[in-house]
Amino acid sequence: MTPETLKRYAGPVPRYTSYPTAPHFSDDVGAAVYRSWLSALADNERVSLYLHIPYCDQLCWYCGCNTKATRKYEPVARYVDVLLREIERVGEVVGHKKLVADHIHFGGGSPSILVPDDILRIGAALRRLVAFAPDLEFAVEVDPRSISDDKIAAFAKTGINRVSVGVQDFTAKVQVAINRMQSFETTRDVITGFRRHGVKSVNVDLVYGLPHQTRETVARTIDQVVELGPDRVALFGYAHLPQRLTHQRLIPSQALPDMTERFAQANRAANKLVEAGYVRVGLDHFARPGDRLACGEVRRNFQGYTTDDAGILIALGASAIGRLPAGYVQNAVAVADYQRQIEAGEFATRRGHALSAEDNVRSLAIERLMCSFHFPERELKERFGDAAAPVVAEARMLLDSETDGLVEADPEGDGFRITEKGRLFVRSIASVFDSYLSQGAAQHSAGV
């Protein structure tokens, strides 16, 4: 890959965890619309739930999540009370209809900041809202530096069966530069603790492109992670947006690897994980061959790659984004706004997007590209009929243009496929089908 080619395809593009992406939501969708979309859900509907805990003990300077650091538990306790009211409110609107959850994701921030009693209270509220499907995947994101055995026990008691542990990089120099000191031993003990409590399924998050990272530090970190034996590994490219995220200005930008080095780090990490027996899933996930993510059809949602195909995501908490058949909803981002709305007896929906017929076509095309590196011409035509025509025409134009070997016609004549060489640029290729992109590229991070 030449530096010129890299530059051409590595411009700022979204991560496509939704289409349209959140910067293109508008305030046309508010609490009243959400209420009507929720009340239209059918009896026995299969749903997924996402709960956002926007607090951490300490702020990592690279962090792009919606969170804030707190030394006191008081704001977290108040937030939990409000979150419980929001869960109850969803139950009131859904009424007597039964909802069945087959995926629940506790994200943040760091849900590991919660005290055991609050973990159990949230678990009990969720069981009042939904029936847990027998094969429910119930995951929690954990900062290994903020967890203890009694918290692990409480998570296990609520039914959590998958833990996602943040690591990023084990190298001291990198950890100092990102304000996240975390030893291998702490991480190992937390994973062992979860396994001892019956939470067997483990994911580890890693990031490349951080200050002072090199191919060698990334490779060493992967060796250590492989020793921990996670079922899944997520490998994210560092998204550096200091204009928007002021704490990222504390990152020494002169120590950030350039585009060529980022690309090399991503490749080295991926090759090492594959050599260690992991299967590549989508752009940035790796799973053991027996894991659900490596076997079934993969989907993409706000948590990244998932086996969740429920289609309905009920989002709870500040900034949380949900998806209903009619469109997306997002809660107020600021905790104070979120709390005020819920305490006033309303939903905290601030923005959203009602999906048009064209959005649905583009959304599926982009999701399939992100998940299976395939533009599924036949499926789009079968599902959407004439509405698919303009998007299919765009795909043909792309194939006819100079794409440096990143895409090739499907051998069976069904659209096109992204080549091995093109995989890392999947976001840039998907962005060809994004009709909103020109209205806000500055919000997005580098395409590699």
Ligand SMILES: C[S@@+](CC[C@H](N)C(=O)[O-])C[C@H]1O[C@@H](n2cnc3c(N)ncnc32)[C@H](O)[C@@H]1O
């Ligand atoms: C909510 S955190 C995970 C749980 C916990 N808070 C922790 O950090 O251990 C989500 C993950 O997003 C990734 N992440 C956060 N900020 C990022 C950024 N600016 N660019 C790329 N990945 C980022 C990190 O891998 C992090 O582990």
Ligand code: SF4
């Ligand atoms: S990476 Fe995790 S622990 Fe660090 S600030 Fe972000 S959410 Fe908190």
